[in-house]
Amino acid sequence: MGKNYSLNSNDYKLLEEVGFGASATVYRAIHLPSNEVVAVKCLDLERCNCNLDDIRREAQTMILIDHPNIIKAYCSFVVDCNLWVVMPFMDEGSCLHLMKIAYPEGFEESAIGSILKETLKALEYLHHHGHIHRDVKAGNILMDHNGEVKLADFGVSAYMFDRGDRQRSRNTFVGTPCWMAPEVLQPGTGYDFKADIWSFGITALELAHGHAPFSKYPPMKVLLMTLQNAPPGLDYDRDKRFSKSFKEMVAMCLVKDQTKRPTAEKLLKHSFFKNAKPPELSVKKLFADLPPLWKRVKDLQLKDAAQLALKKMPSAEQEAISQSEYQRGVSAWNFDVEDLKFQASLLQEEEEEIKEEEDSAKLHVNQKVTSSSVVKPAATDNNASRENLNDNEVPVVESEIKGKVSESDLVESDNPSRTGLQKSGSKAELPPPTDRDAAQSRIRTQMGKGRQSQSGPLMPGTVLSHSLSDRTRNLERYEIENQQLSEKAQQVRRSPSLSGPLNLPNRASGNSLSAPIKSSGGFKDSLDDKSKTNLVQIKGRFSVTSENVDLVKGSSLRKSASVGSWIIDSRQMPVSQSPKEINNSNLPASILMPHLQNLFQQTLIQQDLITNLLSSLQLVELENGPQNGKMPPLPRGSENNGSAELVASERERMLLVKISELQARMNSLTDELTAERAKYMRLQQQLNAVSGREENGNS
Numbered sequence: 176m177g178k179n180y181s182l183n184s185n186d187y188k189l190l191e192e193v194g195f196g197a198s199a200t201v202y203r204a205i206h207l208p209s210n211e212v213v214a215v216k217c218l219d220l221e222r223c224n225c226n227l228d229d230i231r232r233e234a235q236t237m238i239l240i241d242h243p244n245i246i247k248a249y250c251s252f253v254v255d256c257n258l259w260v261v262m263p264f265m266d267e268g269s270c271l272h273l274m275k276i277a278y279p280e281g282f283e284e285s286a287i288g289s290i291l292k293e294t295l296k297a298l299e300y301l302h303h304h305g306h307i308h309r310d311v312k313a314g315n316i317l318m319d320h321n322g323e324v325k326l327a328d329f330g331v332s333a334y335m336f337d338r339g340d341r342q343r344s345r346n347t348f349v350g351t352p353c354w355m356a357p358e359v360l361q362p363g364t365g366y367d368f369k370a371d372i373w374s375f376g377i378t379a380l381e382l383a384h385g386h387a388p389f390s391k392y393p394p395m396k397v398l399l400m401t402l403q404n405a406p407p408g409l410d411y412d413r414d415k416r417f418s419k420s421f422k423e424m425v426a427m428c429l430v431k432d433q434t435k436r437p438t439a440e441k442l443l444k445h446s447f448f449k450n451a452k453p454p455e456l457s458v459k460k461l462f463a464d465l466p467p468l469w470k471r472v473k474d475l476q477l478k479d480a481a482q483l484a485l486k487k488m489p490s491a492e493q494e495a496i497s498q499s500e501y502q503r504g505v506s507a508w509n510f511d512v513e514d515l516k517f518q519a520s521l522l523q524e525e526e527e528e529i530k531e532e533e534d535s536a537k538l539h540v541n542q543k544v545t546s547s548s549v550v551k552p553a554a555t556d557n558n559a560s561r562e563n564l565n566d567n568e569v570p571v572v573e574s575e576i577k578g579k580v581s582e583s584d585l586v587e588s589d590n591p592s593r594t595g596l597q598k599s600g601s602k603a604e605l606p607p608p609t610d611r612d613a614a615q616s617r618i619r620t621q622m623g624k625g626r627q628s629q630s631g632p633l634m635p636g637t638v639l640s641h642s643l644s645d646r647t648r649n650l651e652r653y654e655i656e657n658q659q660l661s662e663k664a665q666q667v668r669r670s671p672s673l674s675g676p677l678n679l680p681n682r683a684s685g686n687s688l689s690a691p692i693k694s695s696g697g698f699k700d701s702l703d704d705k706s707k708t709n710l711v712q713i714k715g716r717f718s719v720t721s722e723n724v725d726l727v728k729g730s731s732l733r734k735s736a737s738v739g740s741w742i743i744d745s746r747q748m749p750v751s752q753s754p755k756e757i758n759n760s761n762l763p764a765s766i767l768m769p770h771l772q773n774l775f776q777q778t779l780i781q782q783d784l785i786t787n788l789l790s791s792l793q794l795v796e797l798e799n800g801p802q803n804g805k806m807p808p809l810p811r812g813s814e815n816n817g818s819a820e821l822v823a824s825e826r827e828r829m830l831l832v833k834i835s836e837l838q839a840r841m842n843s844l845t846d847e848l849t850a851e852r853a854k855y856m857r858l859q860q861q862l863n864a865v866s867g868r869e870e871n872g873n874s
């Protein structure tokens with residue numbers, strides 16, 4: 176436990192919301208006894224769906240972590256259904272947040288170098304102590320006004336993960352898809368701290384471009400792309416503004432074979448980091464002229480809401496919300512492997528039926544979105560309070576920035592009713608919410624009401640509701656109100672469309688609280704086959720047809736069983752027009768040409784086929800003729816001359832029959848060949864005629 180930080184929620188006054196994630200909301204807060212500004216992360220334990228004692232124990236570990244580049248917890252304690260984690264307040268927020276507000280195209284290289292170097296030092300420390308962070312990303316790299324950089328979101332989740340036998344048995348893997356290493360996406364292969372190096376490489380790209388690679392795709396697609404595509408990287412042409420050394424460093428991290436990735440320790444020796452500037456020189460200047468963090472958070476929320484309101488189409492709304500999850504970098508997309516398998520196995524089945532169901536589910540979700548957050552953003556008292564809170568900005572005073580409490584905060588803190596110092600749960604005693612204590616009352620309301628369980632297949636509506644923003648909280652409330660309808664919708668199994676938001680089966684955990692170090696999913700064997708078949712097969716039932724497979728399927732190429740060479744299946748060729756039709760049509764040569772070329776190609780291939788068949792027939796006959804024809808063996812001795820003559824003539828007769836059969840087959844094949852040749856000649860004439868006409872027309 177931190178030395179001076181009490182375990183009593185009444186000693187903390189929650190101020191503005193400064194961040195939110197999958198399962199937690201983070202507040203700027205005052206530790207009243209010391210007047211120090213701190214951050215309080217309120218983790219919703221019901222959302223986490225995990226054992227309280229475990230979480231408490233793991234939170235204690237977070238307290239033991241001691242590194243200048245890692246956010247340390249001062250203390251943690253449980254308040255009703257929430258775990259409060261008290262930690263230093265990083266007043267410039269996360270890199271992701273900063274990029275969204277002021278650097279949508281990413282940071283300049285010198286800032287990136289400093290940020291990454293500090294992050295890498297944190298990883299080196301964690302790995303050295305046997306921890307894997309598992310959620311390295313710009314959203315978890317925090318900065319303060321001095322340019323200090325700290326990796327956040329480690330403690331609870333990571334240590335839980337280390338001990339996660341329970342989660343292991345759940346056969347799930349957790350993380351934020353775009354940042355997840357290929358081996359993490361293939362439970363059964365096992366992964367280690369090198370997974371963090373991959374995520375670190377992705378984070379480097381995120382800082383360079385303002386977003387992670389593949390971030391525009393839905394999770395299922397990201398999963399497939401990570402497994403199948405070449406690793407992402409900095410492009411030597413497109414990313415001209417970045418140095419060779421930066422590009423090289425990223426490439427070293429993003430190697431699919433985890434054993435070939437460098438350790439954090441080794442990577443720190445790379446020239447890119449050797450030349451990195453101290454963060455106070457390159458990072459500090461990033462925040463110059465920016466409003467305080469809580470103002471930025473509010474602006475961003477309003478911007479998100481406005482963007483959403485602009486989207487009219489139901490699908491677009493869903494896309495946008497799903498998209499914003501990525502853009503916000505929310506973690507803990509919790510893939511239930513079994514469910515993924517099941518969903519994937521349904522990919523090609525009942526597509527029409529599924530589509531109808533999707534449409535109705537979308538409609539349902541859309542109705543909720545429209546009627547709750549977008550159209551009526553301040554539908555409840557709670558929300559009204561939040562609006563008020565946001566509208567009345569707390570003036571920024573130097574003392575707050577430096578970690579001390581402003582005078583106004585102290586004045587308010589004298590009044591326990593205004594500071595929310597009552598024991599939690601005494602909602603009735605609270606005066607009407609004021610701007611300042613709105614956050615606190617909101618927390619208590621959340622604690623009291625008991626959240627809807629998030630376990631089970633997650634429908635888009637549930638995905639929409641998991642963030643803790645105003646908008647999505649409203650959605651969640653609507654979901655509870657419409658639970659019956661939602662449950663009905665949740666019974667509908669939906670295919671994991673590769674072009675839309677994935678139905679995440681379980682979105683329960685807060686930042687990876689339920690992740691195994693090695694899932695027992697056991698994808699590996701079948702995945703190994705994927706190069707052969709272009710089919711991502713994950714243990715039988717999980718059979719995902721990739722785009723590559725579609726290509727192969729769609730192509731008219733197939734393996735010839737008889738001749739052993741690739742042939743074109745004419746049944747799959749474009750339907751060709753007859754010469755007559757070609758003659759009669761006034762189609763231009765540009766349209767006819769492909770048809771004629773196809774026919775030409777077909778003819779050539781058929782010719783080849785016939786020739787091959789003929790030669791292989793002749794060979795076979797020569798080699799196996801006597802045995803296959805079951806001709807009687809020639810007599811050995813001269814004792815049975817009479818019968819020997821009989822046998823010889825019989826044999827001669829059979830040979831003659833065989834020869835005539837072969838001749839007949841050869842004749843028919845030759846006829847076919849001649850016919851094909853004639854057809855080919857005709858087609859060529861047609862082609863010449865059409866080209867001639869075309870040329871005449873043009874001249």
Ligand SMILES: Nc1ncnc2c1ncn2[C@@H]1O[C@H](COP(=O)(O)OP(=O)(O)OP(=O)(O)O)[C@@H](O)[C@H]1O
Pocket residue numbers: 193194195196197198199200201214216246262263264265266268269272314315317327328504505506507685686687
């Ligand atoms: N100590 C802090 N000081 C300032 N802001 C913070 C602090 N800790 C977290 N935040 C802000 O709150 C956001 C969410 O916090 P955090 O990532 O810990 O929550 P989470 O539920 O675990 O989220 P995630 O979805 O990333 O797992 C961060 O992205 C950051 O912007």
